[in-house]
Amino acid sequence: YREHELDPATRNEVNALIKSNYNGYHFVDPEGEALYNSTILIYFLRYFVQYREFPKRLIDLNLKVDLAWVRRLTASNPQLTAAFVEQLTFYNHIRYDEVLLVEKFDVSQFFNPSFFPISFFYLGMLTKEDDFNLRLPNLNLRQIFVEYFNELHQIDVSTRYAELMQTFVNNPNLECLFAGYWAHYISQLPEAIFQQVNENFYRTTFFELCSRYLSRWFTWNVERSYPQGKSDLEFVGKYHEKFAGLRWVIEFKYISNSKLHTEKINIERFVLPVEDSEQIEGYAQGLRQEYPEARVALFVIYCFGNQGFRVFAL
Missing domain, CATH: 3.40.1350.10 (Trna Endonuclease; Chain: A, domain 1)
Structure with missing residues (x-):
């Protein structure tokens, strides 16, 4: 803020915004300090420093996680796809097996419906909530899953x-x-x-x-x-x-x-x-x-x- 002579009165609002949209990742200890998605955070900070205001869209569309990844992973079984997406849309968490998270796995497992939570964890779309559940880490990921929910149900x-x-x-x-x-x-x-x-x-x-x-x-x-x-x-x-x-x-x-x-x-x-x-x-x-x-x-x-x-x- 001092280096770029930004208005200090905006600091709390900026902190709250970047925390809710770019923070929330727990890859090891769900009780530890949450991490930011540095790539999209830098996009925001560059815009904010240059224009002294928030961008209209909080994610550069070139950096946004593509729904094609979701489709590609889940396309083998539409019914299971809907159940997976609805679970996250309705409840914002899903059960996972921690053994699968730390063991070696092959490519075929990555596309297996029972492995979906682990696959999306490694893609950076889910994070640890506790020892039993994964969740969507922030508002940006929640939006992406609602988009896919809308697409699945043709809304x-x-x-x-x-x-x-x-x-x-x-x-x-x-x-x-x-x-x-x-x-x-x-x-x-x-x-x-x-x-x-x-x-x-x-x-x-x-x-x-x-x-x-x-x-x-x-x-x-x-x-x-x-x-x-x-x-x-x-x-x-x-x-x-x-x-x-x-x-x-x-x-x-x-x-x-x-x-x-x-x-x-x-x-x-x-x-x-x-x-x-x-x-x-x-x-x-x-x-x-x-x-x-x-x-x-x-x-x-x-x-x-x-x-x-x-x-x-x-």
Whole structure:
């Protein structure tokens, strides 16, 4: 910062951004210090130093992990491919056998479905979560797997969202934005998917869709740590764009179709539980201490299977 005479007021925001997008790799000890992907981090730093602002896209498309690698490894069995991608999209982790991780292996194993977690670990797409699970290390890899999920299920993310996103940029309204996501994205999903989805699925796919269209103005945090816990999703206005200082903290909750019907929940009359308000207020307390000048807004989004949703603004 001193060498390039960068504004020190941006330091915390820059640190948070590079940590969520380029950090998170644990190759030996999952409890040790996480490593950065140096190649794409250098791309970001070069741009930031030269232009004094964040790039619109946080990865150089020439450096982005190609989906062709995913296709090439998993193409032998489409059903197993879908199960592998859905596991990571829904839960962001997958079981692995540590013996396979350290033993020698041949090329034929690399393309074996039971070896997928190990193959993707060696490709730098998965990292250690603990002694039993591998996970996607950062937001960039989460986006890649959601892209592949969309491709597998033939979900259109390109041709029906421009008006929705432009309306949001002109008049930011989270409920309208989420309603558009629900109407155009969720409506395309096959019915069988809703036997597996959870709040992580809604959070991740909503984030990925927004990042396609709103990256000029926003960055995002997923599972950002505070003394009171981890927030689900945050919209962060880029300090050099029109939404500078804006920070939206969003908590996702999920109620399955079966629970919705068993407990006869009326979506329109559903009342936000007090503990949900207290939970997100705890995150906001930590956020305001860290960024006292930020314009903080809090939201809780309840997703009721594929039957509907509610957005509660606190």
